[in-house]
Amino acid sequence: MSQAHLTVDRAFTVAxxxxxxxxxxxxxMGRCVYTGIFEPGHPQADQRGFRQDVMKLVKELGPTVVRYPGGNFVSGYLWEDGVGPVEDRPVRIDGAWHSIETNAFGLHEFVEWAREAEVEVMEAVNLGTRGVEEARALVEYANHPGGTYWSDLRRKNGAATGTIEEPFDIRLWCLGNELDGPWQIGHKTADEYGRLAQETAKAMRLVDPDLELVAVGSSNRQMPTFGSWEHTVLSHTYAEVDYISMHAYYQEHDGDAASFLAEAVDMDAFIDGVVSTIDAVKAAGKHTKQVDISFDEWNVWYQRGLETEDQPHQVAKGWQKHPRLIEDSYNVTDAVVVGTLMHSLLRHGDRVRIANQAQLVNVIAPILSEEGGPAWRQSIFWPFARIAAMARGQILRLAVDADQVSTQKFGDVDVVDAAATWDEATGRLSLFVANRGMEESNDLTLDLHGLEATGISSAEVLAIPEERDRRAANVLDDQDAVGLRPLREVGLEDGALRVTLPPMSWAVVQLEVKTA
Known part of the structure; x- marks a missing residue:
């Protein structure tokens, strides 16, 4: 059995x-919108076509903000196509995902859906094929009260479609998507994008000065322009933007589960590198404000090594409406990794202020649905849902003294990965922890300083189900194979928390605490 000792002190917090x-x-993209959140005629759809079985799972998952409408899709999107009477909306080809876009679902529908789901809208503008004027007009359409062309058109369209007429009041905006990528429609150099983003930001704020704006960062850490892209873009836009984006996807390669389970090490280093670049531009430009990070795409995504019909390169056989695209089936290993990636985001909560798991339904998603059929939770649903529900108050700095596991990609890493939060208002401390050990249980101790544990309010673990292996997953015919169960081997001894974690597992323990 491996060992790990964690220490927290209420005086040492992150943010x-x-x-x-x-x-x-x-x-x-794929079936995220159509037959995902929106499916008129489904037995559980309401009069607007919103699937209420999916809505129930979304509320249980607990996202707080949802980015829309893309992604690669947005770089060729005409937002005007998705407003007005549905019967008058044009049908277009979507070059990003080689599919047919009906525009039956657009901005009004999404804002109405988001309000019911109780999530904030994070709207992306097209800076691939479009520019300053189209973005400025979209802000006026969405946020201006009335009495102008675009705002009055919003009111007219809302009345015509029975949706929202009043201002949408969207505060958070992405200035394009992944424009460093040669695959992107409207791919640009850093200088080209930086100048366009700068002028677009200025024009958008002339319409609504209280916007929060996200500049496009590198599509991933392996991009040849990573680092120099951020530096150049921020050199143009630092005064105009509030965040720069990060994107990262991870998968298991060639059966190397040990390295896969340690991918949070890569995320930690990626974030630290972007923070360093931001702060270098801040110092060089003698800026006083702080730009932070929007990690607005992250997840496990099996991009290589698959030849299934839902892969993008396999569906370019003709133009289809909402084809199945990257509908990854997530197993126990994937869920443990997703938990550790969320730990990394928490550990950097002083600078990573926004994060968006991609995507919500069907497309590399925690929720799956079938057209005309049921919706259910994937394994990765559980770490996200519990952290979103229980991470409250302040992020605590954790001191970790743990046995090591050997990985091909990262060398020796801690056998446990953890994050913790403390909510003084409720007197609850939440510990989120993963055991990366594939065969051994872990004997973990948590010592508290400045806090005294008075009880354990909950303890749950996601681990390999009995008589199954680490690739167990929730599928249509077995929707509850993987989930949380009570963590039995947990207790308080001499003020310290003691836990035994099963091999390859993710757990959450919530303590009742008081200040000592």
């Missing part, structure tokens, strides 16, 4: 838990 750290993403 308040960012409300927007538990975000998600809805893109017009």
């Amino acid at each position: 308040d838990v960012p409300h927007r750290l538990f975000g998600s993403f809805v893109e017009h």
Whole structure:
């Protein structure tokens, strides 16, 4: 059995838990929108076509902000196509995902859906094929009260479709998507994008000065322009933007589960590198404000090594409406990794103020649904849902003294990965912890300084189900194979928490505490 010793002190904190750290993403891609959140005629759809079985799971998952409408999709999107009477909306081809976009679901529908789901809208503008004027017009359409062309058109369209007429009051905006990527429609150099983003930001704020704006960062850490892209873009936009984006996807390669389970090490280093670049531009430009990070795409995504019909390269066989795209089935290993990635985001909550798991339904998602059929939770649903519900108050700095596990990619890493929060208002401390050990249980101790544990309010674990292996997953015919169960081997001894974690597991323990 491996060992781990964690220590927290209420005097050593990272930051308040960012409300927007538990975000998600809805893109017009595959079946995320159509037959995902929106399916008129489904037995559980309401009169607007919103699937209420999916809505129930979304509320249980607990996202706080949802990015929309893309993603690669937005770089060729005409937002005007998705407003007005549905019968008058044009049908277009979507070059990003080689599919047909009906525009039956657009901005009004999404804002109405978001209000019912109780999530904040994070709207993306097209800076691939469009620019300053189209973005400025969209802000006026969405946020201006009335008495102008675009705002009055919003009111007219809302009345015509029976949706929202009043201002949408969208505060958070993305200035494009992944424009460093050669695959992107409207791909640009850092200088080209930086100047366009700067002028677009200025024009948008002339319409609504209280916007929060996200500049496009690198599509991933392996991009050849990573680092120099952020530096150049921020050199143009630092005074105009509030955040720069980060995107990262992880998968298991060639059966190397040990390295996969340690991918939070990569996320930690990625974040630290972007923070360093931000602060270098801040110092060089003699800026006083702080730009932070919007990690607005992250997840496990099996991009290589698959030849299934839902892979993007397999569906380019003809133009289809909402084809199945990257509908990954997530197993126990994936859930443990997702838990550790959320730990990394929490550990950097002083600078990562927004994060969006991509995506919400069907497309590399915690929720799956079938057209005309049921909706259910994937394994990765559980770490997200519990952290979103229980991470409150302040993020605590954790001192970790743990046995090591050997990995091919990262060398020796701690056998446990953890994060913790303390909410003084409720007197609850939440510990989120993963055991990366694939065969051994872990004997973990948590010592508290400045806090005294008075009881354990809950303890749950996600681990390999009995008589199954680490690839167990929730599928249509077995929707509850993987989930949380009570963590039995947990207790308080001499003021310290003692836990035994099963091999390859993710757990949450919530303590009742008082200041000591």
